[in-house]
Amino acid sequence: MNSSAATVAPRRLVVTLSRIAAAVLGGYVFVWGLVALSISGLAAFGMDYDQAWMLAMLLAFLVYLVVFIWAFAARRLGLVWLVLLCGGAAMTMGAQLLVSD
Amino acid sequence: MYQTFRQSMTWLHTWFGLVLGFVLIVVFFFGALSVFDREIDRWAQPATRFAPQPMPSFDHLLRPVFERITEPDPDAVELARSMVDGPLPEKYPVMDWSAYTTHRDPVLDTYVSFDVPNARNPDDHVHGHQTIDPRTGAQLSASDLKIGSEFFYPLHYSLHLEWMELGYWIVGFAALSMLAALVSGVVIHRKIFRELFTFRPQKQRQRVTLDLHNLTGVVALPFHFFFAFTGLVIFAGIYFPVSETQLRPLVEAHEQAEAAATGLPHDPAGVAAPLASVDAMVSDARRRWASRGMGGDVGFLFVNHVGDANGYVSIYRAGTDRIALTGQGIHYQASTGALIREDPPETAIASVNEFLTGLHLQHFRHWLLRFLYLFGGLAGCVCIATGFLFFVEKRKQQHARDGVAGARIVDALAIATITGTLIAALSMLVANRLLPEHLADRDEWQRNVFWMTWLASGVHAFWRSGFTQEGGAAPAWREQTLLVAVLAVAAPILNWLTTGDHLLATLETRYWPVAGIDLFLLATGVTASLIAHRLRRPALAHAHLATMKP
Numbered sequence: 001m002n003s004s005a006a007t008v009a010p011r012r013l014v015v016t017l018s019r020i021a022a023a024v025l026g027g028y029v030f031v032w033g034l035v036a037l038s039i040s041g042l043a044a045f046g047m048d049y050d051q052a053w054m055l056a057m058l059l060a061f062l063v064y065l066v067v068f069i070w071a072f073a074a075r076r077l078g079l080v081w082l083v084l085l086c087g088g089a090a091m092t093m094g095a096q097l098l099v100s101d
Numbered sequence: 102m103y104q105t106f107r108q109s110m111t112w113l114h115t116w117f118g119l120v121l122g123f124v125l126i127v128v129f130f131f132g133a134l135s136v137f138d139r140e141i142d143r144w145a146q147p148a149t150r151f152a153p154q155p156m157p158s159f160d161h162l163l164r165p166v167f168e169r170i171t172e173p174d175p176d177a178v179e180l181a182r183s184m185v186d187g188p189l190p191e192k193y194p195v196m197d198w199s200a201y202t203t204h205r206d207p208v209l210d211t212y213v214s215f216d217v218p219n220a221r222n223p224d225d226h227v228h229g230h231q232t233i234d235p236r237t238g239a240q241l242s243a244s245d246l247k248i249g250s251e252f253f254y255p256l257h258y259s260l261h262l263e264w265m266e267l268g269y270w271i272v273g274f275a276a277l278s279m280l281a282a283l284v285s286g287v288v289i290h291r292k293i294f295r296e297l298f299t300f301r302p303q304k305q306r307q308r309v310t311l312d313l314h315n316l317t318g319v320v321a322l323p324f325h326f327f328f329a330f331t332g333l334v335i336f337a338g339i340y341f342p343v344s345e346t347q348l349r350p351l352v353e354a355h356e357q358a359e360a361a362a363t364g365l366p367h368d369p370a371g372v373a374a375p376l377a378s379v380d381a382m383v384s385d386a387r388r389r390w391a392s393r394g395m396g397g398d399v400g401f402l403f404v405n406h407v408g409d410a411n412g413y414v415s416i417y418r419a420g421t422d423r424i425a426l427t428g429q430g431i432h433y434q435a436s437t438g439a440l441i442r443e444d445p446p447e448t449a450i451a452s453v454n455e456f457l458t459g460l461h462l463q464h465f466r467h468w469l470l471r472f473l474y475l476f477g478g479l480a481g482c483v484c485i486a487t488g489f490l491f492f493v494e495k496r497k498q499q500h501a502r503d504g505v506a507g508a509r510i511v512d513a514l515a516i517a518t519i520t521g522t523l524i525a526a527l528s529m530l531v532a533n534r535l536l537p538e539h540l541a542d543r544d545e546w547q548r549n550v551f552w553m554t555w556l557a558s559g560v561h562a563f564w565r566s567g568f569t570q571e572g573g574a575a576p577a578w579r580e581q582t583l584l585v586a587v588l589a590v591a592a593p594i595l596n597w598l599t600t601g602d603h604l605l606a607t608l609e610t611r612y613w614p615v616a617g618i619d620l621f622l623l624a625t626g627v628t629a630s631l632i633a634h635r636l637r638r639p640a641l642a643h644a645h646l647a648t649m650k651p
Binding site (some may be wrong): 024031032035036039040043048049050051053054055057058060061062064065068069072073092095096099100 | 106109110112113274277280281284285330333334337338341343344347348350351352355448450451453454457
C-alpha cells in the first residue's frame with residue numbers, strides 16, 4: 001500500500017472525478033431521456049401533454065436521486081457510464097422518433 | 102470506490118454535504134425567512150402597514166393602473182437585449198395584464214406582459230410591473246424595496262444570480278445533493294430511531310455536534326426531503342426544458358388543440374375590440390363559486406390579448422382555503438363579458454402536483470403550519486451548520502499536526518455562512534431604517550449593504566480563524582455573534598425611532614406583522630448575547646456549538 005501510494009493517488013482522483021461526473025452529468029442525460037420519452041410516449045397514447053409533463057417531472061427527480069446514489073455505490077463504474085449514457089441517448093432518440101412522427 | 106455501500110455513502114455525505122452545504126444553508130435560512138416574506142415587507146415598508154386588502158374594482162381602479170404601465174421595467178429591457186440579435190424594438194406591444202394577491206397582502210402587484218417583436222424566440226416576452234395601494238390605486242415607489250418578497254425570497258431559490266439562470270441551477274444542484282445527503286445520512290446512521298432521542302450536551306464537543314446534527318436531521322427528515330424535492334419540482338421546467346427544446350412540436354400542437362377544446366384563443370385576431378365590464382364578470386364568477394359552496398375571493402385576475410377581438414378574461418379563486426395557489430378558473434370573452442368556460446375539476450396528476458408545490462409555497466392560511474415551516478427551516482440550518490462543525494472538529498487536530506489549512510478554511514466558510522448570513526440580513530434591515538426616505542436608488546443601497554456586510558464578514562472570518570489552524574477555536578465566532586446581537590437589538594429600536602411603531606403599540610393593536618418581526622429580532626439578539634457570553638470562556642469547550650441557533 002505504501003509503495004503504491006504515489007501512483008494510486010492520481011488514479012483515485014480520476015476515478016472519483018469520473019464518479020462525480022457519472023452521477024451528475026450521466027444522471028442528467030439519463031433523466032432527460034426518461035422525461036422526453038415518457039412525455040412523448042404518454043402523449044402518443046393520448047394523455048394530455050400537460051398531464052404527461054407533470055407526471056414525468058414528479059418522477060424525474062426521484063429517478064435522478066436513485067441513479068445519483070447508484071453511481072457512487074456501484075462496483076463497476078464503467079457499467080454506470082454505459083447504462084446512463086446509452087440509456088439516456090436511446091430514450092432521447094426514442095422521444096425524437098415520437099416527436100417527428 | 103470503497104469496499105462497502107456504507108463507505109461510499111459516507112464519502113458522498115461528507116463531500117457533497119460540505120461543498121453544497123454552503124449553498125444549502127443559505128437556501129434554508131432565506132427559505133425560512135421567506136415563510137414570513139410579507140411580514141418582513143411590512144416591517145421594511147412602513148407606508149404599507151395596513152390590513153390586507155381584497156382584489157379591488159377592475160373597472161375603476163385596476164384598469165387605469167394597467168393602462169399607465171406602458172413599457173417594460175428597466176431590468177426587463179436589459180433582459181430583452183439578450184433576446185434579440187439586432188437593436189432593441191422601438192415599441193413593445195402589450196400582450197396581457199394580470200394581478201395576484203393573497204390573504205396576507207395589503208399591497209397589490211400588477212403586471213403587464215409585453216411582446217418583443219424581433220426576438221429570436223417568438224414566445225419570448227418581458228414584463229412591466231407596479232406595486233399599488235389597492236385602496237387608492239396610487240403607485241408605491243419602485244425604489245421602495247420589499248425586502249422579504251423581493252430580496253430574501255428570490256435569494257432563496259436563485260441566489261440573485263440571474264445570468265443564464267445560474268443561481269437556479271446551483272440551488273437545484275444543491276437540492277439534489279440535499280436529497281442524496283439525506284439518503285446517505287440515513288445509510289450511515291443506521292440506528293436512526295435511537296438518534297431521535299439522543300442529545301448529550303455534557304459530552305465532548307465533537308460528540309455533541311454530531312448528536313445535534315443527527316437530531317435535527319432525523320427529527321425533520323420528512324420536512325427536509327419534502328422541501329428539497331418539491332423545490333426541484335417547482336422549477337422542473339428550468340432544469341429539464343424539454344418543452345422549449347426537444348418536445349417543442351408537441352407543445353405547439355397541444356396548445357392549438359387546447360385552444361380549440363377550451364375556446365380560449367391562443368393568438369390575437371389582429372382586430373381591435375373594446376373591453377367589457379370586468380367587475381360584472383367578477384360578480385358572475387363569485388356567484389358561480391358561491392353556487393358550489395366556495396368562498397369568493399379573487400386571487401388571480403388575467404386579461405389576455407388586451408384590446409383584441411380574441412381577448413379573454415380569466416378569474417381565479419384565491420388559494421386562502423386550500424393548498425393549490427389558485428383554482429376554479431372561470432373565463433369570459435373580453436369584448437362582451439360572455440362566459441366562455443368554467444375549468445373542470447383538476448385531474449389526479451394535477452392535484453398531486455398542486456398539492457406538492459402548493460404545500461411548499463404555502464400561500465394558504467394556516468399560521469401553525471407557517472411557524473412549523475420556520476422552525477423546520479431553521480432546524481435544517483442547524484443540521485447543516487453542525488455538519489460543518491463536525492467536519493472541522495474531527496479534523497482540526499490532525500490538520501494542525503500536518504500543517505494543512507483545510508479545517509481552517511471550512512471553519513471560516515462556516516462562520517461566513519452562519520453568522521455572516523445573519524449579519525448581512527440584519528444589516529440590511531438596519532440600513533432600511535437608517536437610509537434617508539427619499540434617497541435616490543434606496544433599494545440599491547439596501548442591496549449593497551447586504552452584499553458588502555456579507556463580504557466583510559467573510560473576510561473577517563478568514564482573518565480571525567488562525568487559531569483553528571492551530572487546533573484551537575476561531576475568535577471570529579464570538580466577534581460575529583456579538584455583532585449579530587447588537588444588530589438584532591438595534592433593528593427594532595430603529596423601527597421604533599423612525600416609525601413610532603414600538604413593540605407595546607404594535608402588540609396592543611395586535612399588528613402581528615411588525616410585532617412578530619420585532620419580537621423575533623429581539624429573541625435573536627438575546628440568544629446571540631447569551632452565546633457570545635458563553636464563547637468568552639474557552640474552558641467550556643463545547644460552547645461554540647451553540648452559535649448555530651439563529
